[in-house]
Amino acid sequence: MPASPRAKARAQTMTDILRLGREHLATHGAAALSLRAIARELGLVSSAVYRYVASRDELLTLLVIDAYSDLGNAVDAAVDRVASSHPTDYRAQFTALGIAVREWALREPARYGLIFGTPVPGYAAPTERTTAPGTRVVVRLIGIFDAAWRAGNRPNDGGRPVSGRLAEDIARIRGEGELSVGDEAIATGVLVWTSLFGAVTFEVFGQYGPGTFTDLEQLFRRSLDLLADLGGLG
Incomplete structure (x- = not known):
């Protein structure tokens, strides 16, 4: 109707x-x-x-969901384009994800700042409404790592074992996500995830300082290559 x-x-x-x-x-x-x-x-x-x-808080929540969803759509579209023609090229899929995050953030710096910048005083995003859209990118990243693990790829982490409470946390995460990826790959994946967003945040908020680097895109792509190497993505 x-x-x-x-x-x-x-x-x-x-x-x-x-x-x-x-x-x-x-x-x-x-x-x-x-x-x-x-x-x-x-x-x-x-x-x-x-x-x-x-209320204003409700408007902020709608804008947070809107920003996360727009970023997730951009990342999914970029990774899907690569995966459709290169389904086992996990490095290329990861690179597409990283470039999509950077391009969206540079295009939408205020929205990026809303979801990854300084918290808004007096506002707390309701997790029951924002967690699903807010984790789309990291879930897609985990999917790439999990597929690479299933294909026999292993992280270049120096063979450092995972133990103690970190191992317990990783076991819980693996169960919740129904993942096959090993402990070391998940721990390394966290470093890749935070490094990716750290590099984007530094650029969006001008943290490198004026005139420090003249080609930030080249710097970012080099960082992606190093992170793909660390993650053992082929």
Whole structure:
């Protein structure tokens, strides 16, 4: 059954609220988001906007989910393009994932900052709504490592064993994810994951310093190659 005019109008208003939320995020920052300001731009009285979004925190949650989902879509599209023609080239799939994360972050620095930057004072994202979209990229990364392990690839971690509470944590993670990948590969994968996002964060937030590196893309791709080597991705 087609949506009613009322439902279409409501959906369009929600789309406009999110669009303006993204614009205000880029212009004013997350801490300064204001539903009243968005209502003014929409031509609504301030009380009317609360029928669509209950609070500033709810708007932040919608923007967090929106950003995670957009990033996840970009990563999935990039990895799927490579995997469709090179299903066993795990290095190429990992490289596509890393490049997609970097390109999205540079294109959407304010949204990247919302989900990976400084926490917004007074706001805590509801885990029951944000965990699934927020873990899409790392789940895709784990999938690449798991497939590489199944194909016989092993991390170049120097044979360092995993023991103690870390081994217990990894056993739990393996069970939750129904993974075959070994303890060492999971531990190494965590380093690859955090290093990838650390490199992106340094670039997005200008942490290298002005004029330190003249070709940050080349630096990033070299880092990806080294991380792929460490992960034993072929």
